[in-house]
Amino acid sequence: MTDATAGGPREVPPEQLHLLTEFVGRSRWFGGKGRPFQVVGVRRLGRLPACADDGPEVAIDLATVGFEDAQEGSGESGQDYYQLPLAFYTEPQDRLEHAFVGHFEDSDFGVRYVYDALHDRLAMGCWLRSFVDQPEGPLRFHRIPGHELDLDTHSTLFSGEQSNSSVAFGEDSLLKVFRRITPGANPDVSIHEVLTRAGSDHVAALFGWVDTPALRQEGQTEDQVLTLAMLQQFLRTASDGWDLALASIRNLYAEADLHADEVGGDFAGEAARLGEALASVHRTLAEEFPTEDRTADQLAELAEGMRRRLDAAVEVVEGLAPHADRVRGVFDALAGLDGVQVQQVHGDLHLGQTLRTVRGWKIVDFEGEPAKPLAERLLPDSPWRDVAGMLRSFDYAPHVVERSWGDDEGAQQRAYRATEWATRNKRAFLDAYVGRELTPAEQTLLDAYVADKAVYETVYETRNRPTWVGIPLEAVARIGES
Ligand SMILES: Nc1ncnc2c1ncn2[C@@H]1O[C@H](COP(=O)(O)OP(=O)(O)O)[C@@H](O)[C@H]1O
Ligand SMILES: [Mg+2]
Structure with missing residues (x-):
């Protein structure tokens, strides 16, 4: 017809x-x-x-x-x-x-x-x-x-x-x-x-x-x-990665005296398998799609975009300005790199785009950043952008659960344990993704993408969920510390 x-x-x-x-x-x-x-x-x-x-x-x-x-x-x-x-x-x-x-x-x-x-x-x-x-x-x-x-x-x-x-x-x-x-x-x-x-x-x-x-x-x-x-x-046996992470954190909070590595719901093994899954997907994408090298000029331009977004965010987000210089330092380091390989990536990766099945972790939704034009989303990009997206998600999950509790005498302890969970799972994910120490250039790239993402989140939360702005703001405050 x-x-x-x-x-x-x-x-x-x-x-x-x-x-x-x-x-x-x-x-x-x-x-x-x-x-x-x-x-x-x-x-x-x-x-x-x-x-x-x-x-x-x-x-x-x-x-x-x-x-x-x-x-x-x-x-x-x-x-x-x-x-x-x-x-x-x-x-x-x-x-x-x-x-x-x-x-x-x-x-x-x-x-x-x-x-x-x-x-x-x-x-x-x-x-x-x-x-x-x-x-x-x-x-x-x-x-x-x-x-x-x-x-x-x-x-x-x-x-x-x-x-x-x-x-x-x-x-x-x-x-x-x-x-x-x-x-x-x-x-x-x-x-x-x-x-x-x-x-x-x-x-x-x-x-x-x-x-x-x-x-x-x-x-x-x-x-x-x-x-x-x-x-x-149809992934019949799938559980959403974000939901699984939240369940693990609730479990941690239910066991008041135990640490993140001692409770039944410990997520680090899952985080590590997720890191391996992403590494495997990135390898395949690098084999199947064209790769390129970003020149020093292109990296300087990338860093300039991040700086511009930071400057705009400082105007909107209360409490961001005191950290801006340290974040600029991270972007300056990015601008000093040369010859970084880029490839097809996911582009909008977080725990909500992952599913755990009986046959391992699956990654869904390769549409990329919805706000970008389609042609741009098919351009090669750094795989560290995806890694940064996951790290930010591992940071969000425990602090979202923490915020669902309210302000009682256990609050300080919960805040401490939220950070403990985030640190443990980020480490497990990253170690499994890389399988070795990061090179200084890789660390620089990762820090810059994490910073850029966290800055974006401070703006998003200020506009949409002001009571959550502390989550990315605390992350920005830690940037460039170590
Ligand atoms: N192949 C699949 N099998 C089962 N569930 C899936 C599958 N793909 C996606 N989902 C579920 O559907 C949700 C939305 O899918 P997604 O591709 O992220 O759509 P959207 O573009 O609307 O975000 C996912 O978070 C996941 O829980
Ligand atoms: Mg989706």
């Missing part, structure tokens, strides 16, 4: 745009919360062939979200694209009430009750079938051979705090539907594809993905691919 209107903006009555605006605004994946916005346009990327009696018509729309506060030249985007997979029914569906978008006339289907398709087993069954049937049309379902998809499964939408939407098909596969769409190949797919073909043990194998060549942007003559979704191995 082909769809002549694919990719083109559609005429949509204002009432319908209004309903879509409300739907987007109440969806947890919407990244523009807090800013005034409206859905200003919709295009139909394509339709899926019907695949069930009494089933819905299924289409994928792309909503253009316009922000009313966008200022020219501010760097803040004035428009974002969001993917809306929709299910269209002639009768209201009580079972989908929580996913209701609206009752309106669609130019392809007529007057319909419209629902978010990700909540609908019938609609998601059509998605999964399409990986097998490979329908013609603007929506392209790509598959990597080697795994037979289980089509007799029911879909379940994940309920976590996610920026995308993930649907599990039984215990067989997981479909991650990208919500905010940036034109260009999504690194989550391209990196998973390479790691899967290379046989990496530390990622969920990629089964396939969906894309469309639909969007032509202003000023461009070529259609740019839009990556819409990724189908991968």
